[in-house]
Each structure stands twice: as C-alpha cells, then as structure tokens.
C-alpha cells in the first residue's frame with residue numbers, strides 16, 4: 152500500500168465528472184487500499200479518487216471506526232432536517248466554511264468485492280458521505296458557500312496555494328506533514 156500525493160484546488164481533476172466503475176478489479180481494490188492509507192496519513196475521515204488524481208467513481212470514509220469503501224456511490228434518499236457545520240477539505244488545506252446539508256442520507260454503492268449495499272447515516276458520517284460523493288461529481292464544499300463566504304475562502308486559499316507547486320500536496324508518512332512537530 153502507498154501514501155499517494157493529494158491534488159489541491161487548481162488541479163482540473165478536482166472539477167471532472169468521474170467515470171462509473173464497470174468491474175471492481177484488483178486495480179480498484181489497490182486504489183481503495185492506497186486511498187485509505189493516504190486518508191489516514193492526512194488525518195482525514197474521507198477521501199475521493201479525484202483527490203489522488205484518479206477519475207474512477209470511488210471514495211473511502213472512516214468516521215469514528217465506521218469505515219466504508221464506496222464504488223459508484225449515489226445518494227438515494229435524504230431525510231431529516233438540514234444541518235449546518237464547518238467543513239474543510241484535504242484538497243483545500245487550511246480553508247474552512249459552514250456548509251448546510253441534509254442530516255440523514257441513504258447511500259447505495261458497491262463494496263470492494265463488487266457487492267451492492269445500502270447504508271443510512273446521520274451526523275458526521277452523513278456529512279462525509281455527501282462531501283465525498285460531491286467530489287465524484289467535481290463539486291467542492293466551496294460551491295455550497297454564499298458568494299461572500301466563497302470569496303473570503305478563495306482569498307484565504309490565495310495565501311496558502313504557493314505551498315503546493317503543481318497543485319500537489321505531498322504527505323509525510325506517519326500522519327504529520329511537519330515531522331519535527333511535537334505529537
């Protein structure tokens with residue numbers, strides 16, 4: 152398994168529509184394993200394939216030990232009140248904004264063996280599912296912000312983006328991007 156480089160805002164891959172996976176092959180399972188390892192190294196709770204430069208419709212999630220690999224996921228039902236919470240994105244480091252989303256979702260997907268499953272989630276897991284499935288359709292949390300909030304977020308990104316030449320964020324293995332940082 153490998154820790155992959157993360158693509159950051161400005162890389163056109165983050166705005167592409169992903170391709171449906173027609174067969175869950177060993178290559179897709181290797182991508183899933185690498186995405187989990189990359190997500191953990193980045194201290195994330197979700198990661199979508201475009202964030203590691205791949206255009207297959209695949210994402211992974213792990214919220215408080217509830218771990219899912221989702222192939223061709225789709226939201227089939229949203230219920231419950233809308234809830235607003237601060238979101239960030241591993242592809243837009245150090246930028247945050249409040250996003251309103253349905254508080255409960257039902258998602259249908261294939262698992263790493265190609266078997267179809269359905270899961271209903273609420274709270275942070277529901278939010279994460281929606282955030283990752285947005286990624287698979289070229290949508291970012293910024294797109295849910297008001298004009299003024301998005302302008303402020305993009306201004307913040309302008310201050311950060313020079314740290315990522317080529318729109319690449321290289322992760323240090325071991326979970327810290329600053330290895331000499333006190334753990």
Ligand code: K2U
Pocket residue numbers: 194195196197198199237238239240241242275278279282283286
């Ligand atoms: O897709 C990604 O960029 C990973 C996102 C997923 C996410 C964002 C907002 C809310 C829920 C999930 C995060 O950057 S992972 C970092 C994180 C960690 C704990 C709680 C929220 C976000």
Ligand code: ZN
Pocket residue numbers: 239240241242282286
């Ligand atoms: Zn994200």
